[in-house]
Amino acid sequence: MKTIMKRSTVYLDPKIHRALKIKSVHSSKTMSELINEAIRLSLSEDYEDLSAFDERKNEPNLDFESVLKELQSSGKL
Numbered sequence: 001m002k003t004i005m006k007r008s009t010v011y012l013d014p015k016i017h018r019a020l021k022i023k024s025v026h027s028s029k030t031m032s033e034l035i036n037e038a039i040r041l042s043l044s045e046d047y048e049d050l051s052a053f054d055e056r057k058n059e060p061n062l063d064f065e066s067v068l069k070e071l072q073s074s075g076k077l
Helices: 014-027 031-055 064-073
Strands: none
Touching: 014 031
16 A cells, blocks of 8 residues: 655755755665655654653652762762
Protein backbone atom coordinates (compact mmCIF):
# COMPACT_ATOMS: atom_id res chain seq x y z
CA MET A 1 0.00 0.00 0.00
CA LYS A 2 1.49 3.33 -1.07
CA THR A 3 1.37 6.19 1.42
CA ILE A 4 -0.07 9.43 0.13
CA MET A 5 2.48 12.13 0.89
CA LYS A 6 1.47 15.57 2.13
CA ARG A 7 3.09 18.64 0.61
CA SER A 8 4.59 21.26 2.89
CA THR A 9 6.68 24.38 2.48
CA VAL A 10 9.85 24.45 4.56
CA TYR A 11 12.25 27.36 4.72
CA LEU A 12 15.86 26.27 5.15
CA ASP A 13 19.00 28.17 5.93
CA PRO A 14 20.86 28.48 2.59
CA LYS A 15 23.89 26.55 3.89
CA ILE A 16 21.70 23.74 5.20
CA HIS A 17 19.85 23.66 1.87
CA ARG A 18 23.14 23.35 -0.02
CA ALA A 19 24.39 20.58 2.30
CA LEU A 20 21.07 18.76 1.90
CA LYS A 21 21.29 18.97 -1.90
CA ILE A 22 24.84 17.58 -1.83
CA LYS A 23 23.86 14.76 0.53
CA SER A 24 20.88 14.01 -1.70
CA VAL A 25 23.14 13.54 -4.72
CA HIS A 26 25.69 11.44 -2.81
CA SER A 27 23.08 9.22 -1.17
CA SER A 28 20.81 8.87 -4.24
CA LYS A 29 17.88 9.92 -2.04
CA THR A 30 15.58 12.83 -2.61
CA MET A 31 15.73 15.84 -0.34
CA SER A 32 12.23 14.91 0.83
CA GLU A 33 13.40 11.41 1.78
CA LEU A 34 16.30 12.84 3.76
CA ILE A 35 14.07 15.36 5.54
CA ASN A 36 11.51 12.65 6.36
CA GLU A 37 14.26 10.41 7.76
CA ALA A 38 15.61 13.25 9.92
CA ILE A 39 12.16 14.07 11.27
CA ARG A 40 11.41 10.39 11.96
CA LEU A 41 14.69 10.08 13.86
CA SER A 42 13.97 13.20 15.90
CA LEU A 43 10.45 12.04 16.74
CA SER A 44 11.64 8.54 17.69
CA GLU A 45 14.22 10.10 20.04
CA ASP A 46 11.43 12.18 21.61
CA TYR A 47 9.34 9.01 21.98
CA GLU A 48 12.25 7.21 23.65
CA ASP A 49 12.73 10.15 26.03
CA LEU A 50 9.03 10.20 26.92
CA SER A 51 9.09 6.43 27.48
CA ALA A 52 12.10 6.79 29.79
CA PHE A 53 10.35 9.55 31.73
CA ASP A 54 7.26 7.38 32.03
CA GLU A 55 9.31 4.41 33.30
CA ARG A 56 10.97 6.62 35.92
CA LYS A 57 7.90 8.60 37.02
CA ASN A 58 7.70 6.80 40.37
CA GLU A 59 11.33 7.40 41.28
CA PRO A 60 11.91 10.04 43.95
CA ASN A 61 12.87 13.51 42.78
CA LEU A 62 16.28 14.72 43.84
CA ASP A 63 16.64 18.37 44.74
CA PHE A 64 19.84 19.76 43.20
CA GLU A 65 20.67 21.84 46.27
CA SER A 66 20.30 18.82 48.53
CA VAL A 67 22.60 16.77 46.33
CA LEU A 68 25.22 19.54 46.38
CA LYS A 69 24.97 19.86 50.17
CA GLU A 70 25.36 16.10 50.55
CA LEU A 71 28.41 16.07 48.28
CA GLN A 72 29.92 18.98 50.20
CA SER A 73 29.26 17.45 53.61
CA SER A 74 30.80 14.15 52.52
CA GLY A 75 33.92 15.97 51.30
CA LYS A 76 33.38 15.12 47.64
CA LEU A 77 33.12 18.80 46.74
